[in-house]
Amino acid sequence: xxxxxxxxxxxxxxxxxxxxxxxxxxxxxxxxxxxxxxxxxxxxxxxxxxxxxxxxxxxxxxxxxxxxxxxxxxxxxxxxxxxxxxxxxxxxxxxxxxxxxxxxxxxxxxxxxxxxxxxxxxxxxxxxxxxxxxxxxxxxxxxxxxxxxxxxxxxxxxxxxxxxxxxxxxxxxxxxxxxxxxxxxxxxxxxxxxx
Numbered sequence: 001x002x003x004x005x006x007x008x009x010x011x012x013x014x015x016x017x018x019x020x021x022x023x024x025x026x027x028x029x030x031x032x033x034x035x036x037x038x039x040x041x042x043x044x045x046x047x048x049x050x051x052x053x054x055x056x057x058x059x060x061x062x063x064x065x066x067x068x069x070x071x072x073x074x075x076x077x078x079x080x081x082x083x084x085x086x087x088x089x090x091x092x093x094x095x096x097x098x099x100x101x102x103x104x105x106x107x108x109x110x111x112x113x114x115x116x117x118x119x120x121x122x123x124x125x126x127x128x129x130x131x132x133x134x135x136x137x138x139x140x141x142x143x144x145x146x147x148x149x150x151x152x153x154x155x156x157x158x159x160x161x162x163x164x165x166x167x168x169x170x171x172x173x174x175x176x177x178x179x180x181x182x183x184x185x186x187x188x189x190x191x192x193x194x195x
Contacts, residue, residue, distance in 0.1 A: 023168025072110035075146035
């Protein structure tokens, strides 16, 4: 794993898998007026080595009062949940800890699953994206089930005036409606962290 070049500055630290994840969550928290959370990108999947590197950062022991892990369920929610619980158990931190498994802390999927859920009311675009994925399938270009939401997300992003934005940039540009109720479980999770 690449060394983390991060200074711990806030009392609530949430580790996330990638830079885009960090940008999306920072933007949403700003929109939701949830302050005092520092998101740290692992730039990899959350495993014991990557997460423990954050805990060893200078200032962590003196500053952090709440520590959380945010990761994708991918194609197995139970496995993702077990992995995070094992990491937190092995760390045995003496502060408040918690976790959230995307998309909704219950089901398989990823951040892109949540983001696509927020535009489900946009029937014209969603219908075209679904037709595109179905067309690929009919042409024997199969996208693994657990990667379809990622493919759909980038198909969705490709139709804007500035195609090619990453999901973090798309959040900053207002492509995702942060007020959509699909984000409520995540919003409540963040609110609970800063209580």
